[in-house]
Amino acid sequence: MRASTASPDRKPHPLLDGYRPLPGIPDEMVDAAGNPRPVWKNFIAVLENLGPDELTKRFARADQYLRDAGVYYRVYDRVDANEREWPLSHLPLLIGEEEWAAISAGLIQRAELFEAILSDIFGDNRLVADGLLPPGLIAASPEYLRPLAGVRPAGGHFLHFCAFELGRGPDGGWWVLGDRTQAPSGAGFALENRVATTRALADLYAEMHVERLAGFFRRFRDALVEAAGDPEGRVAILTPGPLNETYYEHAYIARYLGIMLLEGEDLTVSEGRLMVRTVSGPKPVSVLWRRLDAAFADPLELNAASRIGTPGLVQAVRQGSVAVVNALGSGILETRALLAFLPRICRKLRGEELALPSIATWWCGQPAERDHVVANLDRMMVGPALSTRLAFEDDGATRLGASLDAAGREALTRQLQADGQSFVGQEAVTLSTTPVYRDGALEPRPAALRVHLARTPQGWIVMPGGFARVGETEDTAAIAMQRGGHAADVWVVSGRAVERETLLPEAGDGFARRTPGSLPSRAAENLTWLGRYVERAEDTVRVLRAYHVRLAETGDPEMPLLADMRAHMEPIGIDMAAAVPLGLLSNIDSAVSSAGQIRDRFSPDGWLALRDLSATLHRFAGTVEPGDDATRAMTVLLRKIAGFSGLLNENMYRFTGWRFLEIGRRLERAIQISRMLGRVTRDDAPDGALDMMLEVGDSVMTHRRQYTVRAGCGTVVDLLALDPLNPRSVLFQLERLKYEIDHLPDADRHGLSAPAKEVWRLHTGLATHEPAELDPDALDQIAWDVGGLYETLAKAYFG
Numbered sequence: 001m002r003a004s005t006a007s008p009d010r011k012p013h014p015l016l017d018g019y020r021p022l023p024g025i026p027d028e029m030v031d032a033a034g035n036p037r038p039v040w041k042n043f044i045a046v047l048e049n050l051g052p053d054e055l056t057k058r059f060a061r062a063d064q065y066l067r068d069a070g071v072y073y074r075v076y077d078r079v080d081a082n083e084r085e086w087p088l089s090h091l092p093l094l095i096g097e098e099e100w101a102a103i104s105a106g107l108i109q110r111a112e113l114f115e116a117i118l119s120d121i122f123g124d125n126r127l128v129a130d131g132l133l134p135p136g137l138i139a140a141s142p143e144y145l146r147p148l149a150g151v152r153p154a155g156g157h158f159l160h161f162c163a164f165e166l167g168r169g170p171d172g173g174w175w176v177l178g179d180r181t182q183a184p185s186g187a188g189f190a191l192e193n194r195v196a197t198t199r200a201l202a203d204l205y206a207e208m209h210v211e212r213l214a215g216f217f218r219r220f221r222d223a224l225v226e227a228a229g230d231p232e233g234r235v236a237i238l239t240p241g242p243l244n245e246t247y248y249e250h251a252y253i254a255r256y257l258g259i260m261l262l263e264g265e266d267l268t269v270s271e272g273r274l275m276v277r278t279v280s281g282p283k284p285v286s287v288l289w290r291r292l293d294a295a296f297a298d299p300l301e302l303n304a305a306s307r308i309g310t311p312g313l314v315q316a317v318r319q320g321s322v323a324v325v326n327a328l329g330s331g332i333l334e335t336r337a338l339l340a341f342l343p344r345i346c347r348k349l350r351g352e353e354l355a356l357p358s359i360a361t362w363w364c365g366q367p368a369e370r371d372h373v374v375a376n377l378d379r380m381m382v383g384p385a386l387s388t389r390l391a392f393e394d395d396g397a398t399r400l401g402a403s404l405d406a407a408g409r410e411a412l413t414r415q416l417q418a419d420g421q422s423f424v425g426q427e428a429v430t431l432s433t434t435p436v437y438r439d440g441a442l443e444p445r446p447a448a449l450r451v452h453l454a455r456t457p458q459g460w461i462v463m464p465g466g467f468a469r470v471g472e473t474e475d476t477a478a479i480a481m482q483r484g485g486h487a488a489d490v491w492v493v494s495g496r497a498v499e500r501e502t503l504l505p506e507a508g509d510g511f512a513r514r515t516p517g518s519l520p521s522r523a524a525e526n527l528t529w530l531g532r533y534v535e536r537a538e539d540t541v542r543v544l545r546a547y548h549v550r551l552a553e554t555g556d557p558e559m560p561l562l563a564d565m566r567a568h569m570e571p572i573g574i575d576m577a578a579a580v581p582l583g584l585l586s587n588i589d590s591a592v593s594s595a596g597q598i599r600d601r602f603s604p605d606g607w608l609a610l611r612d613l614s615a616t617l618h619r620f621a622g623t624v625e626p627g628d629d630a631t632r633a634m635t636v637l638l639r640k641i642a643g644f645s646g647l648l649n650e651n652m653y654r655f656t657g658w659r660f661l662e663i664g665r666r667l668e669r670a671i672q673i674s675r676m677l678g679r680v681t682r683d684d685a686p687d688g689a690l691d692m693m694l695e696v697g698d699s700v701m702t703h704r705r706q707y708t709v710r711a712g713c714g715t716v717v718d719l720l721a722l723d724p725l726n727p728r729s730v731l732f733q734l735e736r737l738k739y740e741i742d743h744l745p746d747a748d749r750h751g752l753s754a755p756a757k758e759v760w761r762l763h764t765g766l767a768t769h770e771p772a773e774l775d776p777d778a779l780d781q782i783a784w785d786v787g788g789l790y791e792t793l794a795k796a797y798f799g
Contacts, residue, residue, distance in 0.1 A: 015048045019442045021433055022474065026172055027444055028093055028434040039096045039493050046204050052440040058200040059090040059437065065199045069604045070611060071192050072248050086189070088196050089470040089486035093434045093447060097211070100492045103174055103451065104462040106356030107164050111453050111460050113342070114181060114333050116349050118158040122149055122329055132345050133338075134365060136421060141386055143182070143332035145294060147301045147314050154323040155227055157455060158330055161220070161289070163187075165390055166356070166449040168432035176339075176358045177429065177448060178390035182331030183291045187452050188249035189487060190466030191217075191256065197489040211464035211492040215501035219461055220454035221257045224287050227323050233286025234518060236260040236276065238267075240292040240308045242596045250291050251599030259289075261600040264297075266520045269312030272319040277521045279656060279797045280745035289325040297328060337363045337385035337424045359429065365421030373425030374413050377401030380425040382412060390448075400428060434488070436470060446471040449490060465490035519656045519745075525798040526597045527657050528790075531664025533591035538641045539672040540574055540584050542696045545634035547576055550688070552627040560686035568679045579630040580621040588614050601657055609644040616640055659740045663793065666740070670733035670786045673697060673720055677730075678779035681713045690716050697728045717771040721779070724767075730782060734763040737789070744797070755793045762789065 016034065021027035029040045036044050047055065063085075071086040095103075120127050121144070127133040138144050163184035165177045194213055198205045224235045239250040241263050254261035260276065268275050268282065275282035295303040300311040316322045332338075339361040346354050362369040363385060373380055383389070383398030399412060416423055433444035447470045452463040468488045547565050551557060557577070566576040573583035592614050595602055617637060624633045645665075652658045676696060680689035690711045694700045697720045706723075707715045723729045738759045746753070752760070762785055769778075 015044055015442060019435065019444065021444050024170065025430060026168055026170065026432040028168070028432055028447065029442075039094045042208065043094060043204060055437065056440075062088060062090060062196040062200040065196050066192065068608050069192065069195075070248070070607045071189075071196075071252075073189075073245055086192065086196075087486040088193065089436050089445075089468075089488035090197065090200060091435055091437055091442075092197055092201075092489040092491045093449070093468045093470075094491050094493055095465065097492060097494045100211075100464065103166070103356070106174075106354070107451055107453055107462060108460045109346075109350070109352075109355050110164065110176065110179075111159060111162055111455075113346055113350060113354075114162070114179070115157060115159050117345060118327065118330055118333065121332060122151065122158070122327075127345060127348075130348070132348055133341055134363070134421075137335070137337055137363070137365065137385065138332070140421075141332050141335055142295065143329065143335065143388075145302060145329040148317070148327075148329045151318050152320075153317070153327045154320040158327040160223075160323075160325040160455045161187075161452070162326065163450055163452045166451060167359075167429060167447075170430055174356055174449075176356050178336075178388075179333055180450075181326055181333040182293055182388070183326075184452065185246040185249060185291075186450050186467045187217075187463065188252040188256070189246075190452070190463065190489070192252065193467060193487055193489040205491075208491065209494040209496060209498050211494060211498050212501050213463060213466055215499070216452075216454065216461060216463040217257060218501065219456050221259070223454065223456040224257075224259070224289065224325070226457060228286040230284070230286055233284050234260060234276065235287040236262045236285050236289070238262055238264070238288050238290040238292060238297075240296070242599075244292075246291070248599065254600035255602075260518065260520065262520060263522065264292075264306075264309045266522050267310040267313070269310065269316050272316055272321055274310070274313065274316040274322040276518070278745075279519050279521055279524045279660075283518055285322060287323045287325065290328075294328040294331055297324075302328075331388070334388040335385070336361070336383065336387045336389070336426070337365075339426075340369070340424065360427040362425045363421075364416050364423040364425060367420075369425075370416055370420040373423075374416060376425075377404070377409055377412070379428050381428050382416070382423055382425050385422055385424045402428070431471075434468070434470060436486070444474075446474065447488070465492040519660075521798050523598050523601060523657065524660045525794070526594045527601070527660040528664035528667075528793075528798075530591055530594040530598075531661040531666075532668040533587050533594060534641065534645065535665045535668035536672065537584060537587040537591065538638070538645075539669070539696070540569070540581075540587065541634050541637045541641065542698070543569060543574075543676075544576070544581075544584070545631055545638070546692050546695045548579070548627055548630040548634065550692075552631060555627075557626075561688045561692065564679070564686050564689065565692070568676065577626075579624040579626045580617065580633070585617060585621060588617050598657075603647075603651065605651070606644070606647050609640070609647050613637070613640040613644055656745060659744060660797075663737060663740050666733040666736045667786060667790055669728070670730050670737070671783045673728065673730050673733070674779050674783035674786065677717060677720055677774075678776040678783065681717060681774075681779065682776050693720065699726060699728055702726060714771045717774050717779075721774055721782075722766070722769065722771060731763070731766050734759060734766060734786075738763050741793070753796055755789065755796050758789050758792050762786065 016030065016036065019030065021030060029044070030036055050058070066086045066088060072083045073086060117127065121138060128135045128138060159181060161184060163180035163186060165180065166174050167177050169175050191213060228235050236259060237250055237254050239247060239261055241247065244250070251261055262276060266276055267285065268277060270282060274285045274288065276285050290297060292308060296306040297309045298311060298313040299306040299309050301314040302309070314328065317324060317328060339358040340363040342358055343354055346352065362373050364370040364373055365385070373382065378401050380401045381398050382401060387397070389398070401409070401412070404412060431446035431448055434447040435442040436445045447468050450467045450469065452466070453460050454463070466489065468490050470486045470488045472485055543565065547562060550559070550562060569576050573586065575581045575583065592610060595607065595610055599607070620633045624630050648661065652661070676693060679685070680693040690713065693716055694703050694711060699719055703711060703715065703719055706719060709715065719726055720728060721730045724731050724735060726732055741753070741755050741759050744753070766782065
């Protein structure tokens with residue numbers, strides 16, 4: 001049982017009655033007497049007034065928002081990488097504006113210092129020459145990229161966006177636990193933390209004068225656009241792709257700031273200029289905000305094993321044609337051993353002490369420092385000198401001296417004596433605690449603060465709060481997201497009303513409408529396949545529903561019509577004997593995968609609708625029985641597919657990307673209708689095949705109105721192949737394809753493009769046919785030709 005730290009001076013607060021900070025560890029919410037700190041008083045009072053039931057409902061609302069928005073992060077284990085729901089710690093961490101001002105000043109000083117260090121390391125190397133940095137430490141670092149030595153970045157700066165991990169020590173002061181200069185994450189998640197937290201505590205947020213985050217992002221976006229300079233130059237984010245643990249954030253930031261999200265394969269270097277492959281041809285990229293490790297950025301000059309980089313990127317950087325955020329090689333500043341040398345370097349380069357000290361660090365490549373670490377193992381963490389992990393993160397190689405037995409201490413001592421330059425000793429971390437809400441009560445948990453800085457033409461700016469990592473348990477190592485930690489919003493509380501900033505332009509600002517042609521070819525291809533997969537799934541669901549209606553009526557799966565439909569669907573991977581075939585699951589999974597490749601182009605509503613469709617289908621698999629049960633299930637799926645398609649059709653801006661999505665849908669519908677028409681109009685087609693075709697083609701009522709005779713081959717072919725007003729007919733699909741392809745970028749630069757010529761040929765050929773001329777072989781040929789149209793389109797735009 002932990003002893004109470006309450007004192008006789010403690011004032012009554014029902015919510016704090018059971019709150020017991022850890023002995024000897026500062027707490028963010030209460031002081032040593034157990035009284036709430038000034039910035040927390042109003043916050044706690046409001047929580048108490050709300051009561052447990054209301055708080056539970058409000059926090060559930062925040063969690064639901066995150067689920068609806070599709071916020072996730074990826075967890076890597078020994079078996080696989082899995083998406084997990086974003087683990088929000090519902091209570092924000094509160095910091096007063098005066099304390100935040102001191103933190104900001106200290107971190108701006110650190111960012112300026114780091115800029116000078118990088119300039120020296122990849123420039124004159126005076127720090128090494130003057131003995132302030134060991135040459136072996138720099139040379140051994142995998143982040144010292146020799147091809148970049150002597151290269152001055154475009155724009156003159158190495159650092160543009162960085163983050164620092166902070167912890168409050170036992171003396172109450174803030175310490176820097178680690179630096180993030182390679183590809184700092186967390187800024188996008190900070191925005192989602194803020195939205196989710198304010199969903200739960202909107203009234204409290206409004207009255208507490210919390211500093212807004214939007215202004216930080218607006219000023220950095222403007223800085224990126226200004227850095228591009230050339231009106232033809234583009235700003236883009238470079239991501240490793242959907243398998244990266246923070247890909248959601250990359251997509252979110254790209255969508256939030258309105259800039260392109262690219263992967264390495266989207267880029268090429270031509271005559272020293274970085275270009276993005278778009279459906280309008282190669283277009284220049286002037287500013288690249290990279291979110292992948294520098295070594296993987298160019299397989300030609302850096303890591304040859306990289307499959308996510310762009311050959312020639314280093315050469316483009318050398319020529320100054322592209323500014324990279326942050327400069328290639330900036331990850332060297334994350335080296336754990338570097339913390340040992342920062343105080344001296346700061347005094348040398350800036351003539352002052354570090355305003356925010358680093359966690360005490362000793363590089364064991366120096367005899368005196370190594371001996372100090374050995375003599376004080378009980379209060380040391382010993383780990384790899386070149387590691388970029390934070391002091392409190394378990395990297396599998398860092399050992400806590402106090403936890404070692406005599407044999408372990410002896411073995412570690414021998415290792416340090418033999419190879420000290422490979423190790424650092426760091427003071428064991430003790431983090432301050434912040435409250436979390438568990439089962440109607442507040443409990444203390446260790447927390448670390450991540451603060452983001454961005455460079456603007458006016459200098460460095462600091463994001464006012466936004467992101468903290470909070471432990472699941474009292475173990476400081478468990479605050480890492482991969483170890484079960486949670487993320488909390490950080491509120492910087494002002495004593496006065498704060499400006500309500502947004503990303504919208506201010507009054508009087510000029511603007512330029514962007515041309516819609518800058519769609520990366522990879523994104524266009526994924527949009528096309530998204531349309532195809534969803535349409536293919538819809539066709540499959542319609543066939544399944546018609547099949548199971550008849551199965552429920554007859555109870556005979558061997559009746560000729562049902563056997564014929566099984567034979568029709570089997571070649572495309574649909575086993576009709578299963579109520580929910582694996583092939584249908586595969587189509588929807590492929591649709592989700594295609595959409596996941598272009599998350600930056602998807603609205604949260606569209607993504608939620610698609611994920612809901614997928615979840616419903618997977619829930620049906622294994623639980624739905626053939627017959628009536630499957631019929632009802634297919635009807636539910638049709639409604640959800642229609643809902644998703646309706647969202648895209650009604651809400652998606654008619655830019656080039658929408659055209660490719662529409663082209664994918666129309667291609668697939670034409671293929672599926674043609675294939676099935678060819679099947680049901682055979683001379684030996686079973687009884688009821690034409691009626692089933694009308695049902696699958698959603699044209700039963702239309703046929704009754706249009707024709708005075710019962711369904712025959714001529715009327716069904718006329719309605720579903722040749723009627724230009726029937727949205728299910730093949731001719732209607734070719735009309736839409738002709739229109740959309742005619743309006744693709746550059747279609748008229750040199751006359752008709754190859755896809756335009758092909759779709760005009762197909763359309764004209766079909767439009768001049770009579771129903772009697774469209775026998776099964778002709779219909780099969782139409783399906784084949786439409787499939788060939790995709791190949792022509794892919795060659796023109798996706799190559």
